[in-house]
Amino acid sequence: MTEARDDYVLDLAQSRRGYALNRLCGSLKDADNRRRFSEDEAAYCDAYKLSPEQKQAVLERDWTAMLDLGASIFYTFKLAMLDRKSMQYLGGVFTGMSAEEFASTMRSGGRKFG
Template sequence: MPKAQDNYVLDLSASRRGYAINRMCGSLADEENRRRFSEDEAAYCDAYGLNAEQKKAILQRNWTQMLDLGASIFYAFKLAVVDKKSMQYLGGVFTGMSAEEFTAAMLSGGRKFG
């Protein structure tokens, strides 16, 4: 599993770039929207105006690509929950670890910056 960059900053530029993807993921907080998304993920993405690259990242669950496209981890996590994925799972994806390795690293004090 390739290691993702670890310096994602959700600044104004990224926020603008990721507006549609964040709006779509944020909508998944609602049960009815989760049902609609599960019935036809591609159509749901289209309804929120995702561009082709954003839509592909969502449909393929390419978590790091979502962040590259301006998604906020807080919104992307709403999609992960639809897939019954934990924050530890995403932490592992973003650090190149398994969910178990990531959890163990956090329990042992997390990353040490020197």
Template sequence: MSKAQDNYILDLTQNRRGYALNRMCGSFKDAENRDRFTADEATYCDAYGLSPQQKKAVLDRDWIGMSDLGASIFYIFKLAMMDKKSMQYLGGVFTGMTADEFAAELSAGGRSFG
């Protein structure tokens, strides 16, 4: 799994880079597409024109790698939900914490960036 960055900036370049990946994850709003993906993940990735790196990140569930390759957390979460992963789980992945540690940080008011 890739190493988390301190921050992610979604600019036009990053948006374009992640377009196919975000479009594919966005398709999971339809049950039929979720079923098609589950039946053959690699073929589904190919149908959306993912780069080899994006496809590998999806198949490996490299959440940080997907973000590094242009995916938005909001679309990544659609895939994570298919794996029954919570937003707290992803928050933990992106911050180097467990889901429980991340949830506790949120309950305590979050981290201070001062």
């Protein structure tokens, strides 16, 4: 798994880099696509022409690597939902906290910087 970071920015270059990955994750809004993905994840990744690094990140559910490879959290969350993972779970992964710690931090006003 890739180490948590707090400096992720989805800019135009990252968005272009992650286009195929975001298309794949976005396609999971459709029940038939979720079924097809679940039946053969690797083949589904190939159909969307993911790079080898993107495919590996999806298959290993390396959430931070997906973001590093151009994924948007909003699309990535569709894949997480398929795995029954909450947004708090992903927030915890991205910040190095447990889902409970992340939720508690958000309830208390979020992280304080500087």
